[in-house]
Amino acid sequence: MLKNYFKIAIAVLRRRKFFTFISLFGISLTLTVLMVLTAFIEKLTNPVYPGDKNNRSLYITRLTYTSKKGWINSSGSSFYFLTHYAGSLKTPVKMAIVSSNSSSNAYVNNKKVVIDIRYTNAHLWDVANYQFIEGKPYTIDQINRADRVAVISERTRNEYFGEGATVVGKFIEADNINYRITGVIKNVPELEEVFYANMYLPYTVSKKDYRDKGFQGDYSAVLLAPSEQLLEKMRAEYEQMTARIPLPDKAFDTLHSNADTYFETYSRPFFGKADNNGYVRFIVFISLFVLLFMLLPTVNLVNVNITRIMERSSEIGVRKAFGASSKTLVYQFIIENIILTILGGIIGIILTVIILQVINRSGLIADLDLTVNPIVLLYSLLACLFFGLLSGVYPAWRMSRLNVVTALKAQ
Amino acid sequence: MDNQLNHSQLITDNSQLTTHKMIQLKNIEKVYRTDTIETLALSSINLDIAKGEFLSIMGPSGCGKSTLLNIMGLLDAPSKGDIRISDQKTDHLSDKQLAQFRNKKLGFIFQSYHLINDLQVLDNVELPLLYRDTTAKERRQLATEALAKVGLSNRIKHFPTQLSGGQRQRVAIARAIVGRPEIILADEPTGNLDSAMGNEIMDILINLNRNEGTTIVMVTHDENMAHKTHRLVRLFDGSQVQ
Numbered sequence: 111m112l113k114n115y116f117k118i119a120i121a122v123l124r125r126r127k128f129f130t131f132i133s134l135f136g137i138s139l140t141l142t143v144l145m146v147l148t149a150f151i152e153k154l155t156n157p158v159y160p161g162d163k164n165n166r167s168l169y170i171t172r173l174t175y176t177s178k179k180g181w182i183n184s185s186g187s188s189f190y191f192l193t194h195y196a197g198s199l200k201t202p203v204k205m206a207i208v209s210s211n212s213s214s215n216a217y218v219n220n221k222k223v224v225i226d227i228r229y230t231n232a233h234l235w236d237v238a239n240y241q242f243i244e245g246k247p248y249t250i251d252q253i254n255r256a257d258r259v260a261v262i263s264e265r266t267r268n269e270y271f272g273e274g275a276t277v278v279g280k281f282i283e284a285d286n287i288n289y290r291i292t293g294v295i296k297n298v299p300e301l302e303e304v305f306y307a308n309m310y311l312p313y314t315v316s317k318k319d320y321r322d323k324g325f326q327g328d329y330s331a332v333l334l335a336p337s338e339q340l341l342e343k344m345r346a347e348y349e350q351m352t353a354r355i356p357l358p359d360k361a362f363d364t365l366h367s368n369a370d371t372y373f374e375t376y377s378r379p380f381f382g383k384a385d386n387n388g389y390v391r392f393i394v395f396i397s398l399f400v401l402l403f404m405l406l407p408t409v410n411l412v413n414v415n416i417t418r419i420m421e422r423s424s425e426i427g428v429r430k431a432f433g434a435s436s437k438t439l440v441y442q443f444i445i446e447n448i449i450l451t452i453l454g455g456i457i458g459i460i461l462t463v464i465i466l467q468v469i470n471r472s473g474l475i476a477d478l479d480l481t482v483n484p485i486v487l488l489y490s491l492l493a494c495l496f497f498g499l500l501s502g503v504y505p506a507w508r509m510s511r512l513n514v515v516t517a518l519k520a521q
Numbered sequence: 522m523d524n525q526l527n528h529s530q531l532i533t534d535n536s537q538l539t540t541h542k543m544i545q546l547k548n549i550e551k552v553y554r555t556d557t558i559e560t561l562a563l564s565s566i567n568l569d570i571a572k573g574e575f576l577s578i579m580g581p582s583g584c585g586k587s588t589l590l591n592i593m594g595l596l597d598a599p600s601k602g603d604i605r606i607s608d609q610k611t612d613h614l615s616d617k618q619l620a621q622f623r624n625k626k627l628g629f630i631f632q633s634y635h636l637i638n639d640l641q642v643l644d645n646v647e648l649p650l651l652y653r654d655t656t657a658k659e660r661r662q663l664a665t666e667a668l669a670k671v672g673l674s675n676r677i678k679h680f681p682t683q684l685s686g687g688q689r690q691r692v693a694i695a696r697a698i699v700g701r702p703e704i705i706l707a708d709e710p711t712g713n714l715d716s717a718m719g720n721e722i723m724d725i726l727i728n729l730n731r732n733e734g735t736t737i738v739m740v741t742h743d744e745n746m747a748h749k750t751h752r753l754v755r756l757f758d759g760s761q762v763q
Contacts, residue, residue, distance in 0.1 A: 114644065114651055121639030428635045431596055432696070433624025433652035435617045514596040518635060 112445065119446040122418065133414050136407035137454025137497060138461055144400060145462040145490050149480040153301060155373045160238040160298055160305050166338045167237065168345055168369035169304060170196055170331040175362035186210055187367065188327030189313060189320040195355060201344040202333040206230065206237035208304055209316065210328040214284040216270060223269045225284050228307040229316040237334045238305045245278035245293030248312055256314035260289035266308040267294050284309060299478045303375065304330050325358055333369060345369050404497065411501035415447065419509045426509055427517030436510035443509055447502030448495065455494035459487065543704060543736045544570040544593055549602035551588055562588045563759045575730045575737045577747040580756035586740040587708055589756065593738060594627055594706045595619055607703065624652050628697030632709035634689045636681040642668065642692050643677040649700040667695040671725055687718030694725055707739040711746055723749060
């Protein structure tokens with residue numbers, strides 16, 4: 111029976127090539143967009159190198175003042191704020207402090223090399239799991255002495271010194287200052303907002319005064335809990351602590367500084383507020399987007415399917431005359447439609463793999479390695495089935511209601 | 522054809538008929554209604570068809586021949602009246618039961634063949650068996666046998682569009698008989714064919730009736746074809762006149 115359905119499904123697809131193209135195009139394009147999007151979201155929300163310890167980390171990225179009059183002042187935190195207040199917490203075992211990225215241009219053999227620099231403390235190397243290709247991180251002593259030392263990425267090494275060069279102990283120039291290289295790390299994807307850089311330097315060599323006692327600055331911190339179970343305790347401790355901080359600026363009424371999970375660092379700025387992590391809104395937004403996005407090709411497919419059914423009314427009449435019940439015909443048509451959507455799904459998966467390769471190689475987002483993982487694949491196949499059912503049920507139902515005599519009269 | 526018949530014998534040869542009634546129609550009426558008009562397509566049709574009978578229905582276009590055949594084939598429901606097939610009342614059957622009943626008891630042949638052009642001849646013939654509990658092997662075997670009976674063993678891998686009109690109608694006959702139904706309902710089976718091909722098709726139907734005892738009801742415009750059957754019923758304006 112299934113073999114027969116498969117034969118007829120393929121024959122119908124081949125018969126009206128334009129309709130088939132429209133259907134397959136709609137399904138495969140939608141799935142491709144969804145899968146590429148999922149690959150991005152998956153990369154954003156799941157722990158990847160070097161944030162392997164994200165399940166027990168909380169990020170402090172923004173410090174916001176609000177006033178009852180509606181004024182908002184938001185920026186990063188100062189080094190002072192983070193060491194003085196966040197550093198006083200008892201639960202965290204380590205706290206990485208990193209500045210925001212600043213770009214510096216270096217010229218090697220008349221070729222410009224852009225270097226993204228971050229200033230850090232020594233705990234960064236314990237909180238994040240950087241892989242050293244060569245050498246090691248700089249030490250607390252080197253930081254305290256304000257030694258001009260640097261850890262660079264593999265990419266910067268290749269661009270500055272040449273592919274595969276041994277560079278530990280050599281000097282690299284940025285902003286007219288020479289730094290001695292202590293280590294080379296494996297490239298970090300640019301999407302890693304806190305951990306990504308091409309060059310890491312001790313915070314003590316920064317030109318900005320890290321001793322400034324203002325609360326706002328351009329630093330972020332990552333708190334590392336002893337275990338995943340203690341993450342919420344650490345968050346509660348941070349919230350209690352920030353509630354007690356006296357406001358330095360009387361123009362504002364409230365200070366908001368949140369210790370967020372990695373996912374919340376994305377959901378809060380886009381979908382939340384200082385006092386709302388935006389998690390629920392983010393999920394609702396994504397779900398609505400996916401639903402709407404899938405609805406378009408589904409409606410298209412329903413339309414195309416109805417047209418196809420009308421062309422096949424003679425066949426429907428014959429099948430009914432020879433013993434097919436309405437239920438059997440609905441079943442047949444849904445199977446045919448699922449075959450069509452699975453074909454579209456396969457094309458979609460192939461397109462996704464190609465597009466992800468193109469994105470990875472384009473360097474649009476540095477050191478990004480997007481992949482179609484089994485979970486994305488599973489969701490895509492489920493989406494195909496959902497598509498098949500959704501776009502097949504209504505036309506199938508209409509088809510099954512056709513009167514045999516009327517169906518046979520239509521040619 | 523191997524089984525060429527002496528047609529003249531058939532007109533009067535009713536000896537094989539039994540008294541057992543295969544189809545019974547009582548006071549059949551069919552009215553088509555729209556918002557503004559009511560059309561009486563059939564009126565007071567009373568007809569008994571015996572097991573093994575070959576009956577033809579004639580009449581001018583629009584007199585209700587095909588409507589009557591559709592009602593006999595349970596493809597359409599009468600507005601009034603009773604239908605019994607093989608002594609079984611059919612008015613209470615559900616969609617699923619009707620489908621099963623048609624599948625087991627009835628075979629259809631249409632003027633315009635109604636073959637599925639996307640499927641090969643063999644798959645077309647197998648179609649009624651798809652809705653029965655049969656294996657693929659059994660279906661293939663039965664369909665091959667049915668095609669042999671209509672002389673098309675060498676065309677099983679062809680598509681309908683690759684065949685002549687006569688060959689297509691033979692495929693349609695093979696499809697109608699593959700499930701070994703007791704009744705075959707043929708709606709102008711020779712209507713689209715020239716006389717030579719029409720005669721070939723008629724021979725097959727006559728053989729089927731004679732050798733297998735299949736009850737056949739045939740709608741036709743062709744007086745010659747009608748006279749080759751056991752009995753002729755004439756309709757005029759939805760009423761039986763003979």
